[in-house]
Amino acid sequence: MFTETPLIRRKLRNEFAAKCVFGLMALAMVIPLLVIVGYLFWKAFPLLSWDFLVTNPTNGMRKGGIWSAFLGTLYLVGISLCISAPIGVLAAVYLNEYARENWFTRIINLAVVNLAGVPSIVHALFGLGAFVLFAGMGRSIIAASLTLSIMTLPVIIASTKEALSAVPISFREACWNVGASRWQTIRHIVLPNSISGILTGVILQVSRTAGETAPIMFTGAVFFKKISEGNLFAYNLKDQCMALSMHLYTVTTQVTEAPAALPYAIATVLVVTVLAVNALSIGLRVYLRSRKKW
Amino acid sequence: MAQPNSDMRRRQRWQRLSEPVIETVIRLCGISSIVFVFGIFFFVFREGAGFLFKGLDLSQFLTSTEWYPTSQSNVRYGVLALIAGTFSVTVLAMLIAVPFGLGAAIFVSEFCGGRMKETLKIVIELLAAIPSVVWGFIGLSVMNPLIQDVFHVPVGLNVLNGAILLALMSVPIMVSIGEDSLKAVPDSYREAALALGATRWQLIYRVLIPAAKNGLLAAVLLGVGRAVGETMAVLMATGHAVNIPKSVFDPVRTLTATIAAELGEASAGSDHYQVLFIIGILLFSITFVVNLSADLIVKGIRKK
Amino acid sequence: MLMEPGKKIEVRDLRLAYGAKEVIHGISFDAYRNEILGIIGPAQSGKTSLLRCFNRTIEFTPNVTVSGVIKVDGQEVSRVRNVYELRRKIGMVAPLPVGLPLSIYDNVAFAPRTAGMRAKSDLEGLVEKCLRQAALWDEVKDRLDSLGTKLSGGQQQRLTIARALSHQPEILCLDEFSIAIDPVTTMRIEDVLKELKKEMTIILVTNLVQQARRLAARTMFLWKGEIIEIGPTEVIFSDKPANRKTYEYVNGIFG
Numbered sequence: 004m005f006t007e008t009p010l011i012r013r014k015l016r017n018e019f020a021a022k023c024v025f026g027l028m029a030l031a032m033v034i035p036l037l038v039i040v041g042y043l044f045w046k047a048f049p050l051l052s053w054d055f056l057v058t059n060p061t062n063g064m065r066k067g068g069i070w071s072a073f074l075g076t077l078y079l080v081g082i083s084l085c086i087s088a089p090i091g092v093l094a095a096v097y098l099n100e101y102a103r104e105n106w107f108t109r110i111i112n113l114a115v116v117n118l119a120g121v122p123s124i125v126h127a128l129f130g131l132g133a134f135v136l137f138a139g140m141g142r143s144i145i146a147a148s149l150t151l152s153i154m155t156l157p158v159i160i161a162s163t164k165e166a167l168s169a170v171p172i173s174f175r176e177a178c179w180n181v182g183a184s185r186w187q188t189i190r191h192i193v194l195p196n197s198i199s200g201i202l203t204g205v206i207l208q209v210s211r212t213a214g215e216t217a218p219i220m221f222t223g224a225v226f227f228k229k230i231s232e233g234n235l236f237a238y239n240l241k242d243q244c245m246a247l248s249m250h251l252y253t254v255t256t257q258v259t260e261a262p263a264a265l266p267y268a269i270a271t272v273l274v275v276t277v278l279a280v281n282a283l284s285i286g287l288r289v290y291l292r293s294r295k296k297w
Numbered sequence: 298m299a300q301p302n303s304d305m306r307r308r309q310r311w312q313r314l315s316e317p318v319i320e321t322v323i324r325l326c327g328i329s330s331i332v333f334v335f336g337i338f339f340f341v342f343r344e345g346a347g348f349l350f351k352g353l354d355l356s357q358f359l360t361s362t363e364w365y366p367t368s369q370s371n372v373r374y375g376v377l378a379l380i381a382g383t384f385s386v387t388v389l390a391m392l393i394a395v396p397f398g399l400g401a402a403i404f405v406s407e408f409c410g411g412r413m414k415e416t417l418k419i420v421i422e423l424l425a426a427i428p429s430v431v432w433g434f435i436g437l438s439v440m441n442p443l444i445q446d447v448f449h450v451p452v453g454l455n456v457l458n459g460a461i462l463l464a465l466m467s468v469p470i471m472v473s474i475g476e477d478s479l480k481a482v483p484d485s486y487r488e489a490a491l492a493l494g495a496t497r498w499q500l501i502y503r504v505l506i507p508a509a510k511n512g513l514l515a516a517v518l519l520g521v522g523r524a525v526g527e528t529m530a531v532l533m534a535t536g537h538a539v540n541i542p543k544s545v546f547d548p549v550r551t552l553t554a555t556i557a558a559e560l561g562e563a564s565a566g567s568d569h570y571q572v573l574f575i576i577g578i579l580l581f582s583i584t585f586v587v588n589l590s591a592d593l594i595v596k597g598i599r600k601k
Numbered sequence: 602m603l604m605e606p607g608k609k610i611e612v613r614d615l616r617l618a619y620g621a622k623e624v625i626h627g628i629s630f631d632a633y634r635n636e637i638l639g640i641i642g643p644a645q646s647g648k649t650s651l652l653r654c655f656n657r658t659i660e661f662t663p664n665v666t667v668s669g670v671i672k673v674d675g676q677e678v679s680r681v682r683n684v685y686e687l688r689r690k691i692g693m694v695a696p697l698p699v700g701l702p703l704s705i706y707d708n709v710a711f712a713p714r715t716a717g718m719r720a721k722s723d724l725e726g727l728v729e730k731c732l733r734q735a736a737l738w739d740e741v742k743d744r745l746d747s748l749g750t751k752l753s754g755g756q757q758q759r760l761t762i763a764r765a766l767s768h769q770p771e772i773l774c775l776d777e778f779s780i781a782i783d784p785v786t787t788m789r790i791e792d793v794l795k796e797l798k799k800e801m802t803i804i805l806v807t808n809l810v811q812q813a814r815r816l817a818a819r820t821m822f823l824w825k826g827e828i829i830e831i832g833p834t835e836v837i838f839s840d841k842p843a844n845r846k847t848y849e850y851v852n853g854i855f856g
Contacts, residue, residue, distance in 0.1 A: 014496060021497040022408050028400030029417060032472070035465055036424045039435060090326050097327025101320070103663055113592065114330040120519075120588035121337060121581065122526025123429075124553045127560075128577040132340035136565075153333050160330065177699045177761070179658050181712035181768055182689035186316050191711070196702055214428025217528040217553075221560055248430045248529075255434050256533065266438070270431050281426045285419055296702040297750040308717030309683075 043274060047267035055268060059232055060250075065261045069269060071230050074237060075244035079148055079219065080212045082240075087152035088205050091159030098160070099167040100189055119157035123217040126154050130222040145240045147223025154218055155208040162207070166200025167193060171297070199291035206284035210277040216248040224249040226257075247273045338581060345574030352568065353575065364539045366559065366569040374572050376579070381541040382549035385456050386531060387524040389545060390463035395517055398468045402475030402516075403501055418473075425469035429529040432462045436534025450546045452536065457545040459535035463527055467520035474519060474595075478512020479505060511594050518591035522584050528553040552576055609634045609772060609802040610655070615669035617650050617659070617826075624650055625826040627669065632772075637794065637803040639817030639834065641810050643850070647826040648806045649696075652774045655804075656691040657684055673772070689716060692765030692773040692801075696780050698757035700749030701764075705732075705741050708749040708760055712768040727767060734797065735763035736789050755786030762790065766797075773797060774804045779812065791816055810851050814838050822847045 058068035102108040130150030140146040170193050178188040216224075224246045230237035238244050251269045254261055353374065361375025405417055440461060441453035448457075482505055490500045506513065536548020537558070550558075556573050563570040610632040617625040625647040632638045640648055653659040654667060657678060671678045673690065681687045689712065701708050709728045718724060728745070732738040737759040741752075749760055758778060765773060775794075779787040794803055794816055807813055813820050814834060821831040822844075830837065830844045842848050849855050 017496045017498060021501070022404075025400050025404035025408055028397050029404040031397050032401055032424055032468060033417070033420050036420060036427075039427070042439070043431075090329055093323050093326035094329055097323045101323065102327065111328060111331055113589070114334045116592045117585055117588055118330050118334050118337075120522050120526070120584045122528065122553055122584055124528040124556050125337065125341060125526070125577050125581050125584075128341045128344070128556070128574055129337040131560075132344045132574070133336060136344075137340065153337075156333065157330060173695070173697065173699045174701055176658070176661075176695065177701055177764070178711070179661060180656065180688065180693040180695070181715070181764055182685040182687075183712070183715045184312070184316060184685060186319055187312075187715050191715075192701060192703075210426050214426075214430065216428070216430045217557055220557065248428055251430050251434060252529065252533070255437060266434060270434050273428060274431055277426050277428060278423055281423055285422065296748060297700075304719070305717030308719075309685075312717075313683075 040274060040278070043267055043271045047264055047271040050262070050264045050268040051271065056272070057233055059229065060227070065258065065265070069247065069250060069272065070232050071228060071237075072245040072247045072250035072269075073272070074230070074235070075144075075224070075228075075246040076213050076248070078144055078238050078244060079151060079223075079246055080209055082144065082148035083151035083155065083212055084205065084209060086149065087155045087159055087208070090152075091156050092163050092201055094156075095160045095163035095167060096189060096194075099164050100185065100193065115157045115160050118153070119161070121154075123154065123215060126150055126218040127221050129153070130218060135222055141241070142221070142223050142225070142243050143241045144223050144238060144244050147219040147244075150218045150222045151212050151215065154215070155212055158211075159204055159208055162204025163197075163201045166197035166204065169200060170196050196296065199287065203284050203288045203291075206280060206287065210280040210284075213280070214248055214273060214277050216246075216252055219246055219249060220252075226253055247276070338578075341574055341577045341581065345571045345578060348568050348571035349575050353572065358572075358575075362539075362541060364555075366563070366572065372568070374568075376552065376555075376576060378539045378541050379550055379552045379555050379576070382456075382535065382539075383525060383551040383553070385542050385545075385549060386459040386463060386535060386551060387521060389456055389460035390467060390524050391517065391521060393460060394464035394467045394471060394520055397464070398471030398516070398520065399475055399506075399513060401468070402472045402479060402513075403505070405472065406476045406479040407497075407501065407505070418476075421469045421472050424465070427466075429466065429527060430533075432466060432530040433533030436462045436530060440534065444546075448546065452546070452548055454534055454536035455546050455548045456535065456542050459531045459549075459551075460545070462530045462534055463524045466527065466530065467523045470523060471516045471520045474516035475509075475513055478509040478516065481512065482508045515591045515594040518587055518594070522587040522591065525587065526553065526580065526584050528557050532557050552580055556580075607633045609674065610804075611670070611672040611675075613670040613672075615651070615654065615671060616667070617647065617654060618666045619662075620664045623826065628823070628826070628828045630821060630828060630831050632802055632804060633819075634802050635798055635800075636819060637798050637805055637817045639813030639820040640804065640806045640823055641808070641813050641820060641850070642823040643855075644808070645825075646823045648823055649776050651823070652693065652776050652804065652806060654678075655772070655774060656688045656693055658688070658693070685716075689768040690771050692762075692768070692770035694758070694761050694765055694773070694775040694778045696777040698754050698761055698781060700752055700757040700760055702748065702750050704746045705749050705752070705760065706745040709763045709767045712764060716768065728763075731763040731766040734766055734793065735759045736793050737763055755782040758782050758786065759790065762793065770801060772802045772804065774806070776806045777808055779807070779809065787812075810838075822850060824850070 055068040056073060057070050059070050061067035098108070098111065102111070127150065130146060134140050134146035134149050135142055174192050175188050178192055223243050225243040228243060228245050247269065251266060251273060254269060255266045358374050358376060360377055361373060362378040363373040363375045364378060365371065365373045401421070405414055409417060436458050437454070440458045444450065444453040444458055486504055486508055487500060490504045531551045532554040535551065535554065537550060538548040539550045542549045556576055559569070560573050563573060608631050613629045614627045615625055615629070616623060616627050642648055650659065654671060655678065659665055659667060673687070678687055701711065703711065706728055709731050710724045713724060713727055729738060732741065737756060740756065749757065752760060778790065791812070794805070797803060805813065805817055817834050819832060820834045820837040822829045822837065824846065830842055830847045832843065836842055837847055838851055840848070
């Protein structure tokens with residue numbers, strides 16, 4: 004009874020054709036990623052080495068390594084996340100655990116969404132107006148970090164909210180029933196059981212912050228700055244600093260007669276760092292999903 | 298509890314005192330995003346307000362294509378060409394990104410199972426992680442000569458270059474939201490259509506896309522928001538010509554790139570400096586509206 | 602605090618509304634010390650909402666209006682100084698078993714710890730006592746470190762009872778505790794309740810009328826937010842209760 008008729012054969016062919024077409028569209032995403040990373044790596048190859056990472060650029064940045072830029076990026080990322088992570092997590096705690104469903108909460112959520120959509124150059128203008136000028140910090144690591152932290156804040160709020168709401172409400176109700184207060188419930192049950200999701204979100208912001216250029220261009224990142232090599236504390240918070248993203252931009256657009264491999268090498272370091280951090284976050288997510296407590 | 302001892306009473310007293318403080322801190326953090334949104338608008342406005350109210354010819358600003366901020370004799374601040382630059386790059390980018398993004402979203406949602414789905418989603422996430430300055434660099438060093446060779450045009454830094462980069466940058470968010478909205482379409486729709494004998498094409502074209510159209514629209518709007526606000530990639534890849542493009546091979550300048558390129562040279566407080574901040578307000582308003590609409594549409598589908 | 606001797610809970614003219622919809626329409630009744638008061642009635646009668654008014658967890662639901670008076674030991678619950686102490690006075694067991702994502706030991710120690718108890722010796726004794734009272738000790742005594750969420754449904758429900766007992770309540774409220782567990786565990790818990798009534802007042806909300814018949818001294822028939830009848834269980838389940846509707850519900854004619 005159920006033999007293959009020409010109609011069924013045609014349907015299967017149709018189905019296969021549809022699968023191919025849409026599959027090719029998805030492939031159009033995968034291929035650029037592989038090609039780009041591969042190409043960057045290949046052209047950067049002659050310059051990549053451990054030395055490249057830990058020596059300073061010399062000769063107007065045509066020779067030497069990228070230590071000062073790399074360290075600068077570490078500072079910016081570290082400081083900005085130390086500011087935005089706690090505020091973001093607590094803001095999400097408020098939104099998910101305390102806020103009632105009224106117009107005020109709706110406005111806060113709207114503000115988060117809009118903050119997330121602000122163009123990076125507008126963040127730069129804000130940082131310039133608020134931190135560099137109004138607050139008198141001048142162009143400095145601290146001003147740039149504050150600018151970056153406001154940029155990452157909304158995404159941390161959103162991902163933390165998601166992690167918090169994954170904790171079933173029945174747990175909270177069980178705690179309230181035995182006389183625990185809202186904060187006790189959050190502290191002992193909700194937060195410890197969402198820390199994994201929160202961490203995943205924060206780690207993702209690390210890679211985003213490392214790659215941003217516009218917000219730091221006018222608030223603290225600089226073309227060139229000499230610091231001592233191999234010293235993790237070489238930068239002062241009130242100084243300006245170099246940064247990998249800014250370095251790539253300057254070498255590409257403003258340094259003449261640089262060795263061809265140099266910008267590729269910088270781009271490779273940046274991309275590899277960013278992808279490695281993202282992979283860490285994804286790995287963490289997968290690992291924690293397997294260790295679910297309920 | 299039956300007989301709390303003095304230790305327990307002490308701890309309960311401490312709880313009664315410290316908790317309101319903690320909860321106040323939490324509440325303050327909760328309203329911080331409103332504070333920052335207003336703050337951004339306020340401080341950007343503040344830097345540009347002076348010239349905005351005294352001296353800027355608003356109609357010339359918005360309708361003239363002549364942008365000569367550094368001219369010695371005849372300073373003109375017309376941003377129409379810049380708006381055209383942003384517009385052309387964004388539109389072309391969306392024309393490329395939307396079909397590919399939706400196609401990929403459909404593939405991931407309807408044709409993929411388990412392992413493959415996870416892997417594909419991870420790859421798309423990684424694509425989104427590439428920093429914009431790296432995209433700009435690729436536009437300069439790879440796409441530039443490529444476009445020159447393939448299309449036989451003299452200049453490779455143009456609308457097309459920027460649009461391709463923006464498309465690759467906006468696609469991931471469209472895939473992710475598109476996939477979410479397709480997932481939200483109940484399976485019963487699919488089962489009903491297949492039971493009636495529909496082919497996969499028909500199912501997708503006539504059932505799924507209309508059912509998910511709100512979410513797909515929101516995805517596109519968010520992609521647009523992303524494209525309009527992008528700075529580094531377009532700064533490096535679209536060239537530096539301030540004029541309305543007549544073909545995709547013309548170089549242009551976007552609003553974002555203009556600010557980034559010229560802010561360093563404008564002396565603080567000067568008219569030029571303030572106009573750049575005013576452009577910032579313009580950008581903020583555009584992305585505000587786009588994101589607001591996208592959010593309202595998304596809320597619309599969630600309510601259902 | 603004038604209250605008739607023997608009364609543990611007094612409810613006077615309690616009204617509860619979710620938004621514009623009133624679900625409890627001005628009910629009044631008493632619960633006496635050391636009795637098991639059964640509350641029966643079909644779904645959506647307001648039984649769960651009533652319990653949540655006792656320990657004021659109704660306040661966590663948005664858009665709720667409560668009026669009327671509930672007194673526990675003569676004190677109005679809406680006016681107590683410390684609402685957490687009130688909640689510790691009342692033990693609550695929900696319909697669906699909930700094991701907190703903590704070890705079994707920590708599950709039972711959670712309430713005393715939030716009340717400030719820290720001494721390990723005190724806690725250990727209390728945990729064992731509560732697990733024994735809940736008829737769970739023998740099954741878990743060798744694995745107190747394992748996660749509470751990995752227990753079976755029946756075990757988790759007994760764990761919930763142990764948790765409810767851990768703050769030494771004077772009133773124990775059970776809200777349809779048996780709907781998600783097997784009959785054997787239900788029987789065991791019913792034996793536990795018969796023991797516990799010597800120490801505390803028990804409010805037993807149940808959709809199994811026979812359970813009320815077995816356990817409760819007095820039973821209340823709550824229907825669509827109104828008390829149809831309240832009285833000795835024998836009367837409620839007899840052929841001639843005060844209200845015809847009671848007879849019909851108890852005998853399955855509707856509901």
